[in-house]
Amino acid sequence: MGYRKIILDYADDNNGIVTSNWCVKEGIPTVYLSRMVKDGELHRVERGIYSLSEYDYDDFNIFHLKNKAAIFSYSSSLYLLGRTDFVPHLIEVSVYTGYNAAHFPDDVIVHYVTKELLDLGKIFVETPLGNSVECYDMERTVCDLICNRNKVDAELFAKTLQSCVKENDLNLNKLFSYAKKMKCLKKVQEIMEVLL
Template identity: 30%
Template structure:
């Protein structure tokens, strides 16, 4: 297989996007990658990420490539987990306390921060609308995040999310309550569930 064919495969596997890191892992030099990018007419989306002309734009995937430490959370997680009926107007991510969020904030992304001990709880994966795998918090963690941030969340979004969660076949109420305790929202979550269950 030629280097061009290897890069074609990488581009196809990643739904029209090509990361420099993936090309170098495949043993292709940056010089050769540059030739490929010019020859195929790829557009540079951000540092280390190129996109084919016929690829769907995927803002969430670009955010994840640029900020790999960010986890999609809150309203964006609801949407990715199919617990919301509309795409959020503003993407939402969570970072560890102390992480630099200036670049994300400048792009209009809502950033929440949480201490290291809580950051890793509930990380899972979901597909973006364009088919890329993204890091996102699971439904149980997302419900707890919404309750923690309820002053900044539309009450209707919170109520819809909890109702949709209760309808899930694979919901995990014991896990939800463990998270609720860790995030100090156990009483509120219990009250909401008492009405819906």
């Protein structure tokens, strides 16, 4: 099988996306990507990211492909989890303290956490366009909102917590376990006592 066919098959199986990093890992010369762009078989979306012609641009997926160290959090995770009715105009992500996020676009809000807490509550979810990205689960997101209430929009805070109580879908054991690890157990318990 030729390199072009391998690349096109992979892109078909990967929601229309192929990266130069993938080609390198597979031993495929990246010059094929440039040739396929020139021949109209692929489009260059961003540096190192290519798509089939019919690919719908997915901000979340493209950001995720370019920035593997970042995890969608706060309003972005609420959106990806289907827990908010508005599309956030800014992307919010968490990275470990010390990570250089200077290359992130201006429309990205960065939250820094310790390396020990970065993966706490991390899950894979599908974007509205069907691509798999990393974000925090609902319990971690609620902990972030409560622990950092001063950084969160008041309306978003209230609606999220009211929705959680109404839907009754929070795992309280997991929520309190996360809160303990994040050193904000008392805050979380106080808020949850008022709501429940």
